[in-house]
Amino acid sequence: MLVLQNTVLRxxxxxxxxxxxxxxxxxxxxxxxxxxxxxxxxxxxxSHPLPARCIMLGMEIxxxxxxxxYTTFHIGGSxxxxxxxxxxxxxxxxxxxxxxxxLGVLILGGGSNILVxxxxxxxxxxxxxxxxxELQKNGNEVLFVAGAGASWDAxxxxxxxxxxxxxxxxxxxxxxxxxxxxxxxxxxxxELKDTLVWVEALDVETKEAKKFTNTECxxxxxxxxxxxxxxxxxxxxxxxxxxxxxxxxxAYRDLSEAFIGVQxxxxxxxxxxxxxxxxxxxxxxxxxxxxGSFFLNPIVSVEKATELATQFPxxxxxxxEGGVKISLAWLLDNALGLKGARVGGxxxxxxxxxxxVAQKNTSSRDITELAxxxxxxxxxxxxxxxEPEVKIL
Ligand SMILES: Cc1cc2nc3c(=O)[nH]c(=O)nc-3n(C[C@H](O)[C@H](O)[C@H](O)COP(=O)(O)OP(=O)(O)OC[C@H]3O[C@@H](n4cnc5c(N)ncnc54)[C@H](O)[C@@H]3O)c2cc1C
Numbered sequence: 086m087l088v089l090q091n092t093v094l095r096x097x098x099x100x101x102x103x104x105x106x107x108x109x110x111x112x113x114x115x116x117x118x119x120x121x122x123x124x125x126x127x128x129x130x131x132s133h134p135l136p137a138r139c140i141m142l143g144m145e146i147x148x149x150x151x152x153x154x155y156t157t158f159h160i161g162g163s164x165x166x167x168x169x170x171x172x173x174x175x176x177x178x179x180x181x182x183x184x185x186x187x188l189g190v191l192i193l194g195g196g197s198n199i200l201v202x203x204x205x206x207x208x209x210x211x212x213x214x215x216x217x218x219e220l221q222k223n224g225n226e227v228l229f230v231a232g233a234g235a236s237w238d239a240x241x242x243x244x245x246x247x248x249x250x251x252x253x254x255x256x257x258x259x260x261x262x263x264x265x266x267x268x269x270x271x272x273x274x275x276e277l278k279d280t281l282v283w284v285e286a287l288d289v290e291t292k293e294a295k296k297f298t299n300t301e302c303x304x305x306x307x308x309x310x311x312x313x314x315x316x317x318x319x320x321x322x323x324x325x326x327x328x329x330x331x332x333x334x335x336a337y338r339d340l341s342e343a344f345i346g347v348q349x350x351x352x353x354x355x356x357x358x359x360x361x362x363x364x365x366x367x368x369x370x371x372x373x374x375x376x377g378s379f380f381l382n383p384i385v386s387v388e389k390a391t392e393l394a395t396q397f398p399x400x401x402x403x404x405x406e407g408g409v410k411i412s413l414a415w416l417l418d419n420a421l422g423l424k425g426a427r428v429g430g431x432x433x434x435x436x437x438x439x440x441x442v443a444q445k446n447t448s449s450r451d452i453t454e455l456a457x458x459x460x461x462x463x464x465x466x467x468x469x470x471x472e473p474e475v476k477i478l
Pocket of ligand 1: 191194195196199213258260261263265267268270311319321367375476
Protein backbone atom coordinates (compact mmCIF):
# COMPACT_ATOMS: atom_id res chain seq x y z
CA MET A 86 0.00 0.00 0.00
CA LEU A 87 2.71 2.45 0.94
CA VAL A 88 5.53 1.34 -1.29
CA LEU A 89 6.78 4.35 -3.15
CA GLN A 90 6.26 3.94 -6.84
CA ASN A 91 7.78 5.90 -9.64
CA THR A 92 4.47 6.32 -11.34
CA VAL A 93 3.06 9.24 -13.22
CA LEU A 94 1.32 11.82 -11.14
CA ARG A 95 -2.29 12.32 -12.01
CA UNK A 96 -4.18 15.31 -10.81
CA UNK A 97 -7.06 14.34 -8.53
CA UNK A 98 -10.58 15.18 -9.68
CA UNK A 99 -10.97 16.84 -6.29
CA UNK A 100 -8.82 19.70 -7.49
CA UNK A 101 -10.29 20.19 -10.92
CA UNK A 102 -11.29 23.78 -11.37
CA UNK A 103 -9.24 24.78 -8.33
CA UNK A 104 -8.15 28.34 -8.92
CA UNK A 105 -4.72 27.99 -7.32
CA UNK A 106 -2.69 26.89 -10.34
CA UNK A 107 -0.19 24.35 -9.03
CA UNK A 108 -1.80 23.42 -5.74
CA UNK A 109 -3.63 20.15 -5.75
CA UNK A 110 -4.04 16.61 -4.68
CA UNK A 111 -2.11 14.08 -6.68
CA UNK A 112 -2.56 10.35 -7.00
CA UNK A 113 0.60 8.30 -7.18
CA UNK A 114 -0.80 5.01 -8.45
CA UNK A 115 -2.67 3.69 -5.45
CA UNK A 116 0.13 4.48 -3.07
CA UNK A 117 0.92 7.48 -1.00
CA UNK A 118 4.14 8.34 -2.79
CA UNK A 119 5.44 10.56 -0.08
CA UNK A 120 8.72 11.22 -1.87
CA UNK A 121 6.93 12.25 -5.02
CA UNK A 122 4.48 14.42 -3.16
CA UNK A 123 7.35 16.04 -1.32
CA UNK A 124 9.19 16.59 -4.60
CA UNK A 125 6.12 18.27 -5.93
CA UNK A 126 5.92 20.50 -2.96
CA UNK A 127 9.56 21.39 -3.35
CA UNK A 128 9.13 22.03 -7.05
CA UNK A 129 5.93 23.96 -7.05
CA UNK A 130 4.87 24.82 -3.53
CA UNK A 131 8.06 25.85 -1.83
CA SER A 132 7.08 29.50 -2.00
CA HIS A 133 3.46 28.81 -1.04
CA PRO A 134 2.22 28.00 2.45
CA LEU A 135 0.10 25.09 1.23
CA PRO A 136 0.43 21.59 2.66
CA ALA A 137 1.52 18.73 0.42
CA ARG A 138 -1.05 15.98 0.06
CA CYS A 139 -1.24 12.45 -1.15
CA ILE A 140 -3.91 9.85 -1.61
CA MET A 141 -3.64 6.40 -0.02
CA LEU A 142 -6.19 3.89 -1.34
CA GLY A 143 -8.55 6.76 -2.05
CA MET A 144 -7.82 8.39 1.31
CA GLU A 145 -6.10 11.71 1.55
CA ILE A 146 -3.16 12.24 3.88
CA UNK A 147 -1.92 15.79 4.14
CA UNK A 148 1.54 16.82 5.18
CA UNK A 149 2.66 19.68 7.40
CA UNK A 150 -0.80 20.85 8.39
CA UNK A 151 -1.15 23.56 10.99
CA UNK A 152 -3.02 22.11 13.97
CA UNK A 153 -4.01 25.53 15.31
CA UNK A 154 -7.05 25.48 13.01
CA TYR A 155 -8.13 22.13 14.48
CA THR A 156 -8.16 23.11 18.16
CA THR A 157 -10.23 25.54 20.22
CA PHE A 158 -7.04 27.06 21.67
CA HIS A 159 -6.10 27.98 18.08
CA ILE A 160 -2.49 27.38 19.04
CA GLY A 161 0.31 25.06 18.06
CA GLY A 162 2.60 23.99 15.27
CA SER A 163 1.98 21.58 12.42
CA UNK A 164 1.29 17.89 12.23
CA UNK A 165 3.74 16.02 10.05
CA UNK A 166 0.75 14.12 8.62
CA UNK A 167 -2.98 14.57 9.02
CA UNK A 168 -5.77 12.32 7.78
CA UNK A 169 -9.53 12.60 8.08
CA UNK A 170 -10.99 9.13 8.75
CA UNK A 171 -14.64 8.63 7.86
CA UNK A 172 -15.07 4.94 8.61
CA UNK A 173 -13.40 2.08 10.44
CA UNK A 174 -11.51 0.94 7.36
CA UNK A 175 -9.96 4.38 6.97
CA UNK A 176 -8.95 4.36 10.64
CA UNK A 177 -7.29 0.98 10.07
CA UNK A 178 -5.47 2.29 6.97
CA UNK A 179 -4.21 5.27 8.90
CA UNK A 180 -2.92 3.03 11.67
CA UNK A 181 -1.10 0.84 9.13
CA UNK A 182 0.43 3.94 7.54
CA UNK A 183 1.67 5.09 10.95
CA UNK A 184 3.02 1.64 11.81
CA UNK A 185 4.92 1.29 8.56
CA UNK A 186 6.48 4.70 8.98
CA UNK A 187 7.04 4.25 12.69
CA LEU A 188 5.03 7.36 13.50
CA GLY A 189 3.33 8.36 16.73
CA VAL A 190 -0.45 8.73 16.40
CA LEU A 191 -2.78 11.35 17.81
CA ILE A 192 -6.51 10.72 17.64
CA LEU A 193 -8.28 14.03 17.25
CA GLY A 194 -11.93 14.96 17.64
CA GLY A 195 -12.94 18.62 17.84
CA GLY A 196 -9.66 19.65 19.52
CA SER A 197 -11.47 21.23 22.47
CA ASN A 198 -9.48 19.42 25.14
CA ILE A 199 -6.00 19.55 23.63
CA LEU A 200 -3.04 21.92 23.76
CA VAL A 201 -0.66 21.45 20.84
CA UNK A 202 2.99 22.34 21.36
CA UNK A 203 4.44 25.25 19.38
CA UNK A 204 6.75 22.83 17.55
CA UNK A 205 3.79 20.73 16.44
CA UNK A 206 3.43 16.96 16.30
CA UNK A 207 5.91 14.80 14.39
CA UNK A 208 3.52 11.90 13.79
CA UNK A 209 0.16 11.20 12.18
CA UNK A 210 -2.95 12.99 13.41
CA UNK A 211 -6.11 11.00 12.65
CA UNK A 212 -9.11 13.26 12.81
CA UNK A 213 -12.15 11.10 13.49
CA UNK A 214 -15.04 11.96 11.21
CA UNK A 215 -17.35 8.93 11.52
CA UNK A 216 -20.75 10.56 11.37
CA UNK A 217 -24.43 9.72 11.81
CA UNK A 218 -27.02 9.67 14.57
CA GLU A 219 -29.50 6.79 14.71
CA LEU A 220 -32.52 6.28 17.01
CA GLN A 221 -33.76 2.86 18.10
CA LYS A 222 -37.03 2.99 20.09
CA ASN A 223 -37.86 0.44 22.77
CA GLY A 224 -40.89 1.55 24.83
CA ASN A 225 -40.05 4.64 26.87
CA GLU A 226 -36.38 4.08 26.35
CA VAL A 227 -34.69 5.22 23.17
CA LEU A 228 -31.23 4.11 22.18
CA PHE A 229 -29.27 6.88 20.51
CA VAL A 230 -26.35 5.52 18.49
CA ALA A 231 -23.94 8.13 17.15
CA GLY A 232 -20.71 8.06 15.14
CA ALA A 233 -17.61 9.25 16.99
CA GLY A 234 -17.16 12.23 14.69
CA ALA A 235 -20.66 13.65 15.25
CA SER A 236 -20.85 16.90 17.19
CA TRP A 237 -21.71 16.25 20.83
CA ASP A 238 -23.92 19.31 21.07
CA ALA A 239 -25.78 18.39 17.87
CA UNK A 240 -26.61 15.08 19.57
CA UNK A 241 -27.93 16.90 22.65
CA UNK A 242 -29.97 19.26 20.48
CA UNK A 243 -31.47 16.28 18.65
CA UNK A 244 -32.38 14.54 21.93
CA UNK A 245 -34.11 17.69 23.19
CA UNK A 246 -35.93 18.05 19.88
CA UNK A 247 -37.11 14.42 20.15
CA UNK A 248 -38.31 15.14 23.72
CA UNK A 249 -35.88 12.68 25.27
CA UNK A 250 -34.37 13.19 28.73
CA UNK A 251 -30.92 12.41 30.06
CA UNK A 252 -28.27 14.61 28.44
CA UNK A 253 -29.89 18.09 28.40
CA UNK A 254 -27.62 19.28 31.26
CA UNK A 255 -24.64 18.46 29.00
CA UNK A 256 -25.74 21.06 26.44
CA UNK A 257 -23.08 23.29 24.93
CA UNK A 258 -20.02 21.12 25.61
CA UNK A 259 -17.79 21.50 22.56
CA UNK A 260 -16.26 18.52 20.77
CA UNK A 261 -17.26 15.19 19.35
CA UNK A 262 -19.30 12.21 20.50
CA UNK A 263 -16.18 10.00 20.35
CA UNK A 264 -14.23 12.06 22.86
CA UNK A 265 -17.16 12.20 25.31
CA UNK A 266 -16.55 8.76 26.87
CA UNK A 267 -12.77 9.27 26.88
CA UNK A 268 -13.01 11.73 29.72
CA UNK A 269 -16.61 10.96 30.78
CA UNK A 270 -17.75 14.53 30.13
CA UNK A 271 -19.80 16.11 32.84
CA UNK A 272 -21.58 19.32 33.75
CA UNK A 273 -24.36 20.56 36.03
CA UNK A 274 -24.72 17.35 38.02
CA UNK A 275 -24.76 14.96 35.04
CA GLU A 276 -22.02 12.78 33.52
CA LEU A 277 -21.97 10.83 30.29
CA LYS A 278 -21.79 7.56 32.25
CA ASP A 279 -25.35 8.17 33.54
CA THR A 280 -26.86 7.39 30.10
CA LEU A 281 -24.14 5.49 28.28
CA VAL A 282 -25.01 1.91 27.28
CA TRP A 283 -22.00 0.90 25.19
CA VAL A 284 -18.98 2.23 23.33
CA GLU A 285 -17.63 0.60 20.20
CA ALA A 286 -13.90 1.11 19.89
CA LEU A 287 -11.14 -0.15 17.64
CA ASP A 288 -8.37 -1.88 19.53
CA VAL A 289 -5.20 -0.49 17.98
CA GLU A 290 -3.25 -3.64 18.89
CA THR A 291 -5.62 -6.19 17.32
CA LYS A 292 -7.25 -3.85 14.75
CA GLU A 293 -10.59 -5.40 15.82
CA ALA A 294 -13.66 -3.42 16.90
CA LYS A 295 -14.90 -4.22 20.40
CA LYS A 296 -18.02 -3.18 22.32
CA PHE A 297 -17.48 -1.99 25.89
CA THR A 298 -20.43 -2.04 28.28
CA ASN A 299 -20.86 0.85 30.69
CA THR A 300 -19.11 -1.15 33.44
CA GLU A 301 -16.24 -2.12 31.12
CA CYS A 302 -15.66 1.56 30.34
CA UNK A 303 -14.49 1.88 33.96
CA UNK A 304 -15.71 5.47 34.22
CA UNK A 305 -14.58 7.85 36.94
CA UNK A 306 -14.32 11.60 37.39
CA UNK A 307 -13.19 12.77 33.91
CA UNK A 308 -11.67 9.40 33.16
CA UNK A 309 -12.34 5.99 31.61
CA UNK A 310 -10.62 2.87 30.32
CA UNK A 311 -9.93 4.82 27.11
CA UNK A 312 -8.12 7.62 28.93
CA UNK A 313 -6.26 5.21 31.21
CA UNK A 314 -4.85 3.34 28.17
CA UNK A 315 -3.66 6.19 25.95
CA UNK A 316 -3.21 5.21 22.32
CA UNK A 317 -4.86 1.79 22.73
CA UNK A 318 -8.44 2.49 21.58
CA UNK A 319 -10.13 4.58 18.92
CA UNK A 320 -13.76 5.24 19.79
CA UNK A 321 -15.97 4.57 16.75
CA UNK A 322 -19.57 4.71 18.01
CA UNK A 323 -21.39 5.47 21.23
CA UNK A 324 -24.87 4.35 22.37
CA UNK A 325 -26.90 6.22 24.97
CA UNK A 326 -30.24 5.26 26.54
CA UNK A 327 -32.53 8.28 26.81
CA UNK A 328 -35.90 8.47 28.49
CA UNK A 329 -39.20 9.67 26.99
CA UNK A 330 -40.58 10.29 30.51
CA UNK A 331 -37.62 11.71 32.40
CA UNK A 332 -37.57 14.45 35.03
CA UNK A 333 -35.39 17.56 35.34
CA UNK A 334 -32.12 17.27 37.25
CA UNK A 335 -31.77 20.70 38.82
CA ALA A 336 -29.57 19.66 41.75
CA TYR A 337 -26.78 21.98 40.63
CA ARG A 338 -27.16 25.42 42.21
CA ASP A 339 -26.77 27.58 39.08
CA LEU A 340 -29.48 25.57 37.37
CA SER A 341 -31.94 25.42 40.28
CA GLU A 342 -31.61 29.22 40.63
CA ALA A 343 -32.56 29.61 36.97
CA PHE A 344 -35.88 27.86 37.66
CA ILE A 345 -36.99 29.41 40.95
CA GLY A 346 -40.79 29.56 40.77
CA VAL A 347 -40.99 27.34 37.67
CA GLN A 348 -42.92 24.11 38.34
CA UNK A 349 -41.80 21.72 35.61
CA UNK A 350 -39.30 23.18 33.19
CA UNK A 351 -39.31 21.63 29.74
CA UNK A 352 -36.30 20.07 28.07
CA UNK A 353 -36.00 23.09 25.79
CA UNK A 354 -36.03 25.49 28.76
CA UNK A 355 -33.35 23.47 30.53
CA UNK A 356 -31.14 23.42 27.45
CA UNK A 357 -31.56 27.18 27.02
CA UNK A 358 -30.77 27.80 30.70
CA UNK A 359 -27.61 25.65 30.52
CA UNK A 360 -26.46 27.44 27.36
CA UNK A 361 -27.08 30.83 29.01
CA UNK A 362 -25.12 29.86 32.14
CA UNK A 363 -22.27 28.51 30.02
CA UNK A 364 -22.10 31.68 27.92
CA UNK A 365 -21.49 33.62 31.14
CA UNK A 366 -18.83 31.19 32.41
CA UNK A 367 -16.78 30.54 29.28
CA UNK A 368 -15.11 32.95 26.88
CA UNK A 369 -16.50 33.53 23.41
CA UNK A 370 -14.55 31.01 21.31
CA UNK A 371 -14.69 33.30 18.31
CA UNK A 372 -12.72 35.93 20.24
CA UNK A 373 -10.30 33.97 22.41
CA UNK A 374 -8.92 30.44 22.55
CA UNK A 375 -9.49 27.99 25.39
CA UNK A 376 -9.89 24.30 26.12
CA GLY A 377 -12.39 24.89 28.93
CA SER A 378 -11.34 23.91 32.48
CA PHE A 379 -7.60 23.49 32.28
CA PHE A 380 -7.28 21.58 35.59
CA LEU A 381 -9.22 18.79 37.25
CA ASN A 382 -10.82 19.55 40.59
CA PRO A 383 -8.61 17.71 43.11
CA ILE A 384 -9.94 14.76 45.09
CA VAL A 385 -8.42 14.89 48.58
CA SER A 386 -8.60 12.70 51.67
CA VAL A 387 -11.36 13.25 54.25
CA GLU A 388 -8.73 14.58 56.71
CA LYS A 389 -7.43 17.11 54.17
CA ALA A 390 -11.00 18.15 53.32
CA THR A 391 -11.73 18.72 57.03
CA GLU A 392 -8.55 20.81 57.37
CA LEU A 393 -9.56 22.90 54.33
CA ALA A 394 -13.14 23.33 55.63
CA THR A 395 -11.75 24.76 58.88
CA GLN A 396 -9.48 27.15 57.01
CA PHE A 397 -12.04 28.03 54.29
CA PRO A 398 -15.59 27.42 55.61
CA UNK A 399 -17.30 28.37 52.31
CA UNK A 400 -15.11 26.16 50.07
CA UNK A 401 -17.51 23.92 48.06
CA UNK A 402 -16.84 20.21 48.70
CA UNK A 403 -18.51 17.15 47.14
CA UNK A 404 -18.39 13.47 48.02
CA UNK A 405 -16.44 11.60 45.33
CA GLU A 406 -15.05 8.18 44.64
CA GLY A 407 -11.80 7.90 46.59
CA GLY A 408 -12.26 10.99 48.76
CA VAL A 409 -13.70 14.49 48.66
CA LYS A 410 -13.76 16.62 45.51
CA ILE A 411 -13.03 20.28 46.20
CA SER A 412 -13.63 23.32 44.02
CA LEU A 413 -10.29 24.37 42.58
CA ALA A 414 -11.86 27.46 40.99
CA TRP A 415 -12.92 28.63 44.48
CA LEU A 416 -9.41 28.07 45.86
CA LEU A 417 -7.67 29.82 42.95
CA ASP A 418 -9.95 32.81 43.38
CA ASN A 419 -10.54 33.09 47.13
CA ALA A 420 -7.55 31.39 48.74
CA LEU A 421 -4.82 32.34 46.26
CA GLY A 422 -6.20 35.42 44.47
CA LEU A 423 -5.08 34.04 41.11
CA LYS A 424 -8.08 35.08 38.99
CA GLY A 425 -6.69 37.01 36.02
CA ALA A 426 -3.08 35.80 36.62
CA ARG A 427 -1.22 35.83 33.32
CA VAL A 428 1.89 34.78 31.43
CA GLY A 429 2.24 36.52 28.06
CA GLY A 430 -1.03 36.16 26.17
CA UNK A 431 -2.39 33.45 28.51
CA UNK A 432 -4.48 34.17 31.62
CA UNK A 433 -6.82 32.59 34.11
CA UNK A 434 -10.27 33.66 32.97
CA UNK A 435 -11.79 36.38 35.15
CA UNK A 436 -15.21 34.73 35.26
CA UNK A 437 -13.96 31.18 35.93
CA UNK A 438 -10.31 30.81 36.99
CA UNK A 439 -10.19 27.08 36.18
CA UNK A 440 -10.30 28.14 32.55
CA UNK A 441 -7.13 29.31 30.78
CA VAL A 442 -7.79 31.67 27.90
CA ALA A 443 -5.37 32.58 25.15
CA GLN A 444 -5.32 35.73 23.09
CA LYS A 445 -4.52 35.49 19.40
CA ASN A 446 -0.88 34.57 18.71
CA THR A 447 -0.24 33.27 22.23
CA SER A 448 2.38 30.53 22.32
CA SER A 449 1.69 27.16 23.90
CA ARG A 450 4.74 27.89 26.08
CA ASP A 451 2.86 30.81 27.70
CA ILE A 452 0.02 28.47 28.58
CA THR A 453 2.18 25.70 30.01
CA GLU A 454 4.21 28.25 32.01
CA LEU A 455 1.02 29.71 33.48
CA ALA A 456 -0.27 26.21 34.27
CA UNK A 457 3.02 25.29 35.98
CA UNK A 458 2.91 28.51 37.99
CA UNK A 459 -0.62 27.69 39.20
CA UNK A 460 0.32 24.08 40.03
CA UNK A 461 3.37 25.28 41.99
CA UNK A 462 1.41 27.83 43.98
CA UNK A 463 -1.37 25.39 44.86
CA UNK A 464 1.23 22.87 46.00
CA UNK A 465 3.32 25.31 48.03
CA UNK A 466 0.51 27.26 49.67
CA UNK A 467 -2.20 24.62 50.04
CA UNK A 468 -0.18 21.38 49.84
CA UNK A 469 -2.48 20.00 47.14
CA UNK A 470 -1.28 18.40 43.89
CA UNK A 471 -3.37 19.39 40.87
CA GLU A 472 -3.39 17.84 37.42
CA PRO A 473 -4.33 19.21 34.02
CA GLU A 474 -7.60 18.02 32.48
CA VAL A 475 -6.39 19.14 29.05
CA LYS A 476 -4.21 16.78 27.02
CA ILE A 477 -0.88 18.55 26.47
CA LEU A 478 1.08 17.41 23.45
C1 LIG B 1 -15.40 26.28 26.17
C2 LIG B 1 -15.24 24.85 26.62
C3 LIG B 1 -16.08 24.34 27.59
C4 LIG B 1 -15.96 23.00 28.00
N1 LIG B 1 -16.82 22.52 28.94
C5 LIG B 1 -16.73 21.23 29.35
C6 LIG B 1 -17.65 20.70 30.33
O1 LIG B 1 -18.55 21.38 30.80
N2 LIG B 1 -17.49 19.40 30.71
C7 LIG B 1 -16.52 18.60 30.18
O2 LIG B 1 -16.44 17.42 30.57
N3 LIG B 1 -15.64 19.07 29.26
C8 LIG B 1 -15.73 20.35 28.84
N4 LIG B 1 -14.84 20.85 27.90
C9 LIG B 1 -13.76 19.98 27.39
C10 LIG B 1 -14.08 19.31 26.03
O3 LIG B 1 -15.12 19.95 25.37
C11 LIG B 1 -14.44 17.85 26.22
O4 LIG B 1 -13.38 17.17 26.83
C12 LIG B 1 -14.75 17.17 24.89
O5 LIG B 1 -15.29 15.89 25.12
C13 LIG B 1 -13.53 17.07 23.98
O6 LIG B 1 -14.00 16.64 22.71
P1 LIG B 1 -13.12 16.81 21.41
O7 LIG B 1 -13.80 16.06 20.34
O8 LIG B 1 -12.86 18.23 21.16
O9 LIG B 1 -11.80 16.04 21.86
P2 LIG B 1 -10.29 16.39 21.49
O10 LIG B 1 -9.89 17.64 22.20
O11 LIG B 1 -10.07 16.32 20.05
O12 LIG B 1 -9.56 15.16 22.21
C14 LIG B 1 -9.58 15.03 23.60
C15 LIG B 1 -8.96 13.69 23.99
O13 LIG B 1 -9.77 12.63 23.54
C16 LIG B 1 -9.06 11.81 22.60
N5 LIG B 1 -10.03 11.43 21.55
C17 LIG B 1 -10.79 12.27 20.80
N6 LIG B 1 -11.59 11.56 19.99
C18 LIG B 1 -11.32 10.26 20.24
C19 LIG B 1 -11.80 9.03 19.69
N7 LIG B 1 -12.74 8.99 18.75
N8 LIG B 1 -11.27 7.87 20.16
C20 LIG B 1 -10.32 7.88 21.11
N9 LIG B 1 -9.82 9.00 21.66
C21 LIG B 1 -10.31 10.18 21.22
C22 LIG B 1 -7.92 12.66 22.10
O14 LIG B 1 -6.83 11.85 21.67
C23 LIG B 1 -7.60 13.46 23.33
O15 LIG B 1 -6.81 12.71 24.22
C24 LIG B 1 -14.95 22.18 27.45
C25 LIG B 1 -14.10 22.70 26.48
C26 LIG B 1 -14.24 24.02 26.06
C27 LIG B 1 -13.34 24.56 24.99
